[in-house]
Amino acid sequence: MSTDRDLDVAVVGAGVAGLTAAHELRRAGLQVRVFEAQDHVGGRMSSFRHGGFTVDRGAEQLPEQGYRATWQLLDRLGVTPEEVPRIGKALAVWRDGRAHPGLAGRFAPLTGPGLSPRALPSMARMTAWTAWHRRSFDGDHPERTAAKAATVRDFARRYHPDLHDYLLQPVAGSFFGWDTARSTVAPLLSLLLSVGPVSGWRTYHDGMDLLARRLAAGVDVDLCSEVREVVADSGGGVRVRLAGREVTARSAVLCAPAPVAARLHPGAPADESPFLSACTFTPVLKVSCLLDRPLAPPSAKPLYVLLTPRTEDDTLSAIIVDHAKHPGRAPVGKGLLTLVASPERIGAFLQAPDGEVRDRLVAAASRYVPGLRQACTAAFVHSFTHGLPEATPQALLHRRQFMDRPLRPVEYAGDWLTLRPASEAAVRAGALAASRVLARLRPRPLPRAPLSGRGAPARQDMATTPHRAVEAR
The missing domain is CATH 3.50.50.60 (FAD/NAD(P)-binding domain)
Structure with missing residues (x-):
């Protein structure tokens, strides 16, 4: 795989999934840049301030249970309990x-x-x-x-x-x-x-965009940078096409709704298309x-x-x-x-x-x-x-094939991967995408299988084992 690239990883979208993926990849030592079409971070978890009001564009609460990956991420970012009352x-x-x-x-x-x-x-x-x-x-x-x-x-x-x-x-x-x-x-x-x-x-405490703002403070984000297309090239990397320029990277993570991701990556392999099409x-x-x-x-x-x-x-x-x-x-x-x-x-x-x-x-x-x-x-x-x-029966039918796809130059992240509209799903999807990118760019040798058939290593399911930074304590 050629390493003569502008970046290690290009992340498309500065919502919570994209910023989480960028955060994990940056922690792993890779050169990462996030491209965001809007003039602010957070996506559907963004806020703005007006006349002393803090206005959330979306709606999100943070349960004390069931959001394990989010709480671990907040802890690592130094968010105190007072900031999440x-x-x-x-x-x-x-x-x-x-x-x-x-x-x-x-x-x-x-x-x-x-x-x-x-x-x-x-x-x-x-x-x-x-x-x-x-x-x-x-x-x-x-x-x-x-x-x-x-x-x-x-x-x-x-x-x-x-x-x-x-x-x-x-x-x-x-x-x-x-x-x-x-x-x-x-x-x-x-x-x-x-x-x-x-x-x-x-x-x-200070708007539902707190998590996005904390994540964005530690990564390279290009605002007002609309990505037009992401293409896997013959050298094992990707070309990210924006208005008037092109960026090359060893890998890309599309952190956009499935219909948008499918449009940005028209050359998606056949085993990805059914789920992408079904994710309405x-x-x-x-x-x-x-x-x-x-x-x-x-x-x-x-x-x-x-x-x-x-x-x-x-x-x-x-x-x-x-x-x-x-x-x-x-x-x-x-x-x-x-x-x-x-x-x-x-x-x-x-x-x-x-x-x-x-x-x-x-x-x-x-x-x-x-x-x-x-x-x-x-x-x-x-x-x-x-x-x-949505979580249509068609999306449910095609999800497993999509999640079992091989590692490729173009990865995906978003709450739609688990068909669950929640920030926890976005955080977990971002961490999962980062782990898949790292596994591809920095392959590790598989553990040696035992000589006998008994006790053979179990298959590790990436959907339940995100990058180690957000694993269960």
Whole structure:
């Protein structure tokens, strides 16, 4: 392999997956550069500051369990516990004209917040089924779970209709942006089982971009540098084509949504194309409302998120109370809410002017937050065409072949690799991509197999053994 290159590794995309990959490769001593089309880092985990407000473009919480790789990365970056405080507020579901707090709480499997009394036996049956099959729900291997390729809607049909309408659909529609008839339930259940009760959820003190900013401070990032194409060359390396220039590298990591990665690397080998084609994304659209006072949906307990099921509202899927998530998101005496559009409406909203989108969502949210229209002093619309990866049965079917592909000059990273829209999936994917690049650029001799057949070394699955820097303690 030729070493006469501009870089060891070119990373395309400065989201959390790309920055994690660059961080790991830089720690290993390689020359790495990250190319980002936007003028900021963080991707879907970016924030901006305006008039004393810290506005998150996306929405992310940091559970104390189930996010092992993220916590290890934060520890290595020197992020202190004070910088990731507990949220300490409730999640609620709207039903029959009021908020029902307790969703994702410790006693939610027993109380079923938002469920009718007749649905509680079904809630108990579903809880028992997931507990019995818990070991099969591995977030790194969604195709291996006991739920197989059942969609969220098909899985819910085993139970009382409330479990779909007031539990699985609101969670899938708001946090994942999913249509329950299209996406499989396995990644959803895997995530819900891993993250624990909401009492252990945390946030980033100074905006959800804290992790991205800390990672970017230690790597070489070229902002406003849009990559047009990545081509594997005959010398075993890659050519990264940007507007008016070309960069050569020994390897490249495409840290972009699967449809974008497929477009950037049109010469992808045949064993990669089926999964890349099957990895579809749902768009995301949100409106951040800056308020002259701290309003929130009325509730028996202080809320952090109110989910609005599709059966109750066809415009909104959730209201995030950002000043309750962390007081630093808004100046003292002010408020900040994020209104999340319903997946069914986003397609039309993406074609509408921002002013119309703002007015429609504020009008819909006023039903849950009295006085919102009068208190809103400014609003910002955030949209991502490739917002959240879907977990379609087709993607689940082709995932294993993709993950078993040989090491190549062009690697991939992103939460779509595990079909799980979460920053933990992005961190793990970035570390995995880095380990694959290092294995190819710095091959190590395999351990000598024992002389007898007994005790032969087991195959190491890269999907569950990321680069050693983020392995379990």
